[in-house]
Amino acid sequence: MRLLFVAVVLLLGFRQSASAQENIPVQSGIKKPVLTVLIPLYLDSAFDASGQYRYGKQFPRFMLPGLEFYEGVQFAIDSLKKENVSLELNIVDTRSVKTIYDVLKLPAVTDASLLLSYVSNNEIRPLAEYANRKQVPFINVNLPNDGGVTNNPYMVILNSTLATHCEGMYRFLQLKNRTSTIIVFRKTGPQEDRLKNYFTEIEKSTSGAQLKLKYVNLPSNFTAANLTPYLDSTETTMCVAGSLDESFGRNICMQLAELNKTYPVQILGMPTWDNIRDFEKPEFKDLEIFYSTPFNPQRNDPVSEQVNTHFKDNLYARPSDMVFRGFETTYRFSKLLVELGPNIATGLGIKKYRIFTDFDIQPVLLDKKTQQLDYFENKKLYIVKKVNGAVVTVF
Structure with missing residues (x-):
């Protein structure tokens, strides 16, 4: 029941948000950069046309990682708002349309300056090809593989191979x-x-x-x-x-x-x-x-304690690793995007705006003879x- 309660609270929180879009105030006349977060939330599967939850007292576990990542994104949004960061942040439920190719046609994606994505295996290549064609960075936050992608300086793998x-x-x-x-x-x-x-x-x-x-x-x-x-x-x-x-x-x-x-x-x-x-x-x-x-497992810093307390007091649960990952990746890349603007693709490895993990994003050359840059990858590991x-x- 606790798992169901947490999940439904997160789902309702998303449905009640402002059309899955967050705008942080900015001075008039200045165009804000756009960060779009792609997450499998399965909202259409969870609720019927009248807004009623479909699963009664049950909760499908396949929905949980995306919801937990989304909750982490919300923590980042709260922090960015407190800092008055100039940014438009979109959240797209990748299961709200039929295919990943339909996702790539959405305005939230076509207008994006950077894509932060919780992906499945069959989504890596389409997203990477789109990013390469549009010259927009695509950050793969969860899967530790390259999907066969090569010669693509716009793809970043955070969960090390x-x-x-x-x-x-x-x-x-x-x-x-x-x-x-x-x-x-x-x-x-x-x-x-x-x-x-x-x-x-x-x-x-x-x-x-x-x-x-x-x-x-x-x-x-x-x-x-x-x-x-x-x-x-x-x-x-x-x-x-x-x-x-x-x-x-x-x-x-x-x-x-x-x-x-x-x-x-x-x-x-x-x-x-x-x-x-x-x-x-x-x-x-x-x-x-x-x-x-590749992600710092220690949870004894002040920010982690705040997250733990929020979950304990409001959701009667402990936050998963996906909550922390959603928080730190959204915050870090939002700050870098605002700082670097159109030069974001060349500065993804800058070691700033750390929350939990010391990311070390480095170029990967699969064929050392050709010296071709195939993608970027987080090389930081914790034993x-x-x-x-x-x-x-x-x-």
Whole structure:
């Protein structure tokens, strides 16, 4: 019921806003830049023609990420208004029309100076092509992939790609275990081969000492007995989970947590582990679990406390990561847009207007030989350690 209450409050808040458009006062005669936020809100699915909520006492979870991101956008709008920032900000429900191509015809999009988008996989390429054609920056705030887009200096990926995560993990291991053998437990599969290839390419170009990586293929029904031969009772063994499969990650951590009593061990996992709540359970007690994330997970600063208090007092809930992401991305890129105006595309990497995350937006050249700029990407990664539910940033 709490989830339903929060969701309906957010939905009603959006429906009652001023036509999903926010205008901050500006001096007469000065044209305001336009930032348009694209979010899948599914409003037409949630309400019938008379404005009645369709789902009764139920709430479809697929609607929640977009609504949470929208709530974060509202926090940013409140902050921008308090600062009297000259900006027109539009919010478009991308599920209010049939296709993404219909979205691209909307005035809120065609008039935009910058597009901030919570996207699905099949929307990346159309949005990127539109942005490149119109020379308007397109910020992908949620998906960690490029959608096959190349030669596009107007696309920015904030949720770092797997290749970037592997680079960050490798650097972390160089600092922590530069001489010891690191055991990479993996299963067979094309995804796992891609991960291994990333590490191999990083090894070829690293400026530091190469890591001693030992790859171990595990059977599908592996047990602790399959792991023990690679562990040492006299010193801590650093392991890496070489698969994005969350079930594989849970299983290997559960086995290692039991072995940790005899064989001291640490494990570095994948960015997908940020979604695994099971690691707080007793089965994983005392196991030091590390993983990478491009968004600052710490929520102990004054602004975070204000957001937490708002949710606790008004929605009787805790804000998700998407709330914070909606807040910080809308605020940061709004401020940059107002400051840089038509030069915004060349200044997206300027390190200003930070709220939570230290974004490091860098050009990506997929083919080093041609030196072609394919897109921009956030290269900042945080390495998190989680033990018994406590989360600490260590790198």
